[in-house]
Amino acid sequence: MLIGTVSGSLWATRKNENLSGLKFLLVDIEEKSPDVPTKTIVAADTEGAGFGDVVLVTTGGSARVALGSSEVPVDAAIVGIIDSVERNQ
Amino acid sequence: MLIGTVSGSLWATRKNENLSGLKFLLVDIEEKSPDVPTKTIVAADTEGAGFGDVVLVTTGGSARVALGSSEVPVDAAIVGIIDSVERNQ
């Protein structure tokens, strides 16, 4: 999974019917170090994340697992709101 | 999912039979920041996207989910036409 910060949202009227009702958030992925995003992806959110939240994102088939449906065409989902990260120096 | 802009199309007479009738669009993927594409991929389109549209692209097995068939050998599909993106500064 990846750690990221929610940085925005998007609106799409015309979309795949199985995406209806889902909330899509932009997440700045921080793979290198905290607060230095390497890329921005769009993740479906079922955890109620908001702007600025640090989140845990799962990708690939596990995103569909997270949404509980094999019919939803997503490849990234927010699966947790991170309270704290402990890094060993 | 990824955000991108439709930048072209392609034509292939000789192709896998399960790709017949599908529309393939070039999408400039914008993972770093808006209007700065990092790579160009080919995505199947079922949403009626056109040149210049900003689209939501899903990848991997979810592309087949988007097309509603496990028999279509695609790994990227346009699943939405994006109306607006709100980025938190």
Next chain:
Amino acid sequence: MLIGTVSGSLWATRKNENLSGLKFLLVDIEEKSPDVPTKTIVAADTEGAGFGDVVLVTTGGSARVALGSSEVPVDAAIVGIIDSVERNQ
């Protein structure tokens, strides 16, 4: 999917038995711009592609879908010979 140009082939006598009879081609993937490959991968070919052909490559599980068998351990397959690409300037 990715656009690439067939740049070579390989021979492997000792291989997984489910790969027997398959043709494997080297494909220079052009993700950034035409004629500037970013990496070279090996793709199974069922479309009769030859040296210099510009091809459409699908990756991941869809490669097995392309070959029509869930038993063939491939992660990339040529699914089309591209006649022309129209890029919007």
Next chain:
Amino acid sequence: MLIGTVSGSLWATRKNENLSGLKFLLVDIEEKSPDVPTKTIVAADTEGAGFGDVVLVTTGGSARVALGSSEVPVDAAIVGIIDSVERNQ
């Protein structure tokens, strides 16, 4: 699979219900050379890894296989604690 070093852990109270009880560790992935991490990911751990352990990480669908459940939305799992690596010079 990838080789990495456990560098931290994270805590998330609000998360997907199928992640309850799992331990999540930060792993600095070393794809280029030992001790030079290229990125940090979050992996589920069932092997009892601790800070500083060099571990074997599997990604994608095989992470769910490692956890023995297709219902757990993870895309990376620690599947071994590495005792030694022999590199041919």
Next chain:
Amino acid sequence: MLIGTVSGSLWATRKNENLSGLKFLLVDIEEKSPDVPTKTIVAADTEGAGFGDVVLVTTGGSARVALGSSEVPVDAAIVGIIDSVERNQ
């Protein structure tokens, strides 16, 4: 699939039980040009590859297909020993 050269091996006493008995090799992946590795991964080997062999590596779900079991949590497998590569200049 990817071309690489076997550069080492690893030993892990504590590991997922479904990995028991498997041989894991380090493979320097050569995606850019021959003899210039871009990254090192760990692949399960069932072809009897040895140090210095140039091998064909499959990734993702196809690695499990190569091992003939959906229960083995691997994401990369050596599926062939390459005898020769012909590159078109």
